[in-house]
Amino acid sequence: MTNEGRQVVIPGQILGEIPALQPGRGTFVENKKIFAERLGVMNIQEKFIHIIPLKGRYDPVVGDFVIGVVLEASTSNWMVDINAPYPALLHVNEVPWEIEFADTEKYLNTGDTILAKVLSVDESKKLQITLNDRNLFKLKGGHLIEFEPSVYRRIIGKKYSMIEIIQKYTRCRIKVGKNGRIWIDGDADGIEKVLAAISMIEREAITFGLTDRIEEFLKKDAKDVR
Amino acid sequence: MKSDRELINSEGRRLDGRSPHDLRKIKIEAGVLHRADGSCSLEWGGNKVLVAVYGPREAVPRHVQNPLKAIVQARYNMAAFSVEDRKRPGPDRRSVEISKVISEALEKVVLIEQFPRASIDVNIEVLDAEAGTRCAGLTAAGVALVDAGIPLRDIPVACAAGKIGGRVVLDLGKEEDNYGDADLPIAISPRTGEVLLLQMDGHLTIDEFNEAFDLAMKGCYEVSEIQKKAILQKYQSAAAEVQE
Secondary structure, three states, rough: OOOOOEEEEEOOOOOEEEOOOOOOEEEEEEEOOOEOOOEEEEEOOEEEEEEEEEEOOOOOOOOEEEEEEEEEEEEEEEEEEEOOOOOOEEEEEEEEEEOOOOOOHHHOOOEEEEEEEEEOOOOOOEEEOOOOOOEEEEOOEEEEOOOOOOHHHHHOOHHHHHHHHHHHHOOOOOEEEEOEEEEEEHHHHHHHHHHHHHHHHOOOOOOHHHHHHHHHHHOOOOOOOO | EHHHHHHHOOOOOOOOOOOOOOOOOOOEOOOOOOOOOOEEEEEEEEEEEEEEEEEEEEEOOOOHHHOOOOOOEEEEEOOOOOOOOOOOOOOHHHHHHHHHHHHHHHHOOOHHHOOOEEEEEEEEEEEEEEHHHHHHHHHHHHHHHHHHHEEEOOOEEEEEEEEEOOOOEEEEOOHHHHHOOEEEEEEEOOOOOEEEEEEEOOOHHHHHHHHHHHHHHHHHHHHHHHHHHHHHHHHHHHHHHHHH
C-alpha cells in the first residue's frame, strides 16, 4: 500500500496553476494559482483539484439526509439541531401528519430524534428541512452517536459496502446522517461493536483497504451472521 | 528603566546565551483537546499557551451577527498563576486590547464570507508567561484554526523583534522585554507577506524600525515552518501507522 494520491495538504499550500489544472471544492484562486483553503487530502479528478476535508463542521447541501434533534416546538414549526453552524427550521407543512394549530408538541418535542432531508439553504444560510418523503421519520429509542462529518463517505463505503458489512455482523439497525450523526438500534453487544468499528474508521479514514480490515475486525468475535 | 546587568554583551551574546538573531525554543502540538473543534498547545521559551477553537456556530446574541460574513471572537486570558505575582483573574485593559487585535488579525485570514451570521470562537489561555505571549497566542491560534478544519487563506504567524542595549534583536525574553528599549510584535500571512498585526512599545529610529521589522518578518517565516511541521506530523502519522 502506498500513500500516493493521498497527500495531506494544509491551508495556503500551493496546489497548481490554472491552465494545467482547475480549482475544485476546498480550493481558492489567487493570481491564477490554486491554493488549498483547508486541512484535507488532495484528490485530482480530470484536471480538477479537490480537497477532501479531514475535519470541520457539516456544511448542509440540499437533498442531504440528516439526523436532527428537536430543540424547541413553536406553534407552527420546530427548530432542529442538525449539527450545522445554524439550527434548521421544520415547518408543519413539511411533516406527514395533520397538525392542528399549536399542537406541534404532541408529535415532536424537545429532544426527539428525526431522520430528515435538507429542503433548502438560502444565501444567508437559513436552513429548512422536511419529513415529507419516503424513508423519513421520527427515530424512536436507539442510540445517537456523533462522528467527524468528513468521514461520512468512508462509513458508507463504496456502494454502501462498509455500512452493509457493519449491519451484517452486528445485527443492528443503523441510520447514518450526512451531518455526522449515526443512530443505532440493537442489543448492547451489537451497539458496542458498531461504536468500535466507527471509531476505527474515523481513526484510519485516510488509508486504503479499510473495508477489508473492518470486516476482519468484526468477524473475529461474530457468533451468528445473517 | 535600567538594569544592572548587561542585556547583551560586547560579543553579541544575550542573557540566555542566544545571539541577536536567534529565536527561543518552540514546541507546537495540534489537536490536544477532545471537546473543542480544534486545539493547539504551544511552548515558546518560557511561554505555555493553550488554544481551543469552536465553530463556526451561530453567533449569540443576535445583534453581534453579521448577515454577510462570520465574526471571529478571540479571547485572550492569562491564568492567575502565569506570572510571578498572582495576576488578578478576569479581563483587564491589557487582555481586552490583545483580544481585539488578535480577533482582527485572524479575521483577515479566515474565509469568513462562507459562514454568514456565524461566529468562530478562539479561546487563548496563557498558562505560563515569559514575554511575547500575544505572539505565542496568535501563532497557536493559527494552528488550532487549521486543526478545527476552518477554511483559511493562510496560516497566520507572529513573532517579535526589539531593541536591547542599543542593538536590534529577535524575540525578546523576559528581562529584555522589561528592561529593554523597544518591543515590536508583528503578525503576518507568510504566503503573501501581508501584515496582520503590528504594535510597538518603546522608541526606535526609522532605520532601527526597518531593521527590527525585517528581522521580525524573518522570525515569522521560521516559526511558520514549525507550525506546518506540527500540523503535518499530527495528520500524517494517522496514515503512516496503518501503512506499516
